[in-house]
């Protein structure tokens with residue numbers, strides 16, 4: 001894999017996390033509980049934290065939702081971002097409740113109200129993410145380009161950035177989202193050459209768990225490989241914990257982050273002497289909460305098994321009537337097939 005040369009962007013602080021510059025690509029997600037249901041929202045954020053979410057965004061559709069943000073923030077350990085459309089009153093209440101960042105579309109606010117939001121954000125030293133979505137572009141720009149293409153998205157983003165900079169506000173993160181890969185890639189590539197603010201990547205409304213994972217992996221994978229992107233969110237019509245898992249897998253696959261299990265498992269064939277299809281997901285489940293980076297292999301037979309095993313920390317390989325556990329340093333031992341999971345767990349407990 002080619003060495004990724006990340007574009008150096010401005011460093012922006014979101015609560016206790018820094019994005020941009022040389023900081024690792026940060027993983028974000030968004031809750032799908034009603035924000036004003038404090039208990040459910042906190043419960044979901046805790047699950048997301050456990051899965052490795054590093055920044056959490058909540059939608060704040062009404063004033064009641066903004067008034068619970070302080071309580072939510074007190075109960076969680078990751079920065080809290082308030083996502084606000086149209087209402088300056090909600091934005092101001094959210095800032096006063098102590099959120100760590102706002103996500104707004106500056107075009108949705110009259111100039112005077114935008115000024116008030118910016119003034120307060122400056123005072124509280126919180127950044128603002130300016131989000132441009134292909135589905136809700138400025139009407140004038142849309143008319144100029146005829147369709148929400150990449151150029152139209154970039155022009156819309158530049159207009160929003162200018163609006164913020166006119167208030168001498170540069171504590172910005174920028175996002176440019178479309179629901180298809182080509183437009184998203186084009187838009188980010190163009191924008192990345194024009195500004196040095198950190199870029200938040202995502203394929204918006206990417207789809208269900210399966211199709212959305214593929215779309216996000218291709219789109220974000222391409223951009224990240226080309227050095228673009230400081231934070232990512234995978235949008236799936238699924239439990240947001242899945243979004244975080246996919247985000248990690250993408251970053252691990254690109255060697256941009258390292259956490260928990262990196263798994264190698266074979267597709268099996270007529271040579272397989274252990275049931276890899278059943279075992280590999282069981283091993284994955286058993287190890288999903290491990291944070292220490294570990295490489296694990298589950299291989300069906302000794303043809304390729306030991307070779308792959310040599311490059312991982314722990315492997316199980318089908319070996320005729322038995323199974324073979326191989327640990328780093330090439331220590332091999334034969335075990336009964338019925339004991340594979342139990343023995344595997346013992347080895348993991350030793351190294352984790």
Ligand code: SF4
Pocket residue numbers: 266267268269270271272273299300301302303304305
């Ligand atoms: S490791 Fe063995 S069982 Fe698995 S695909 Fe390769 S040859 Fe087949």
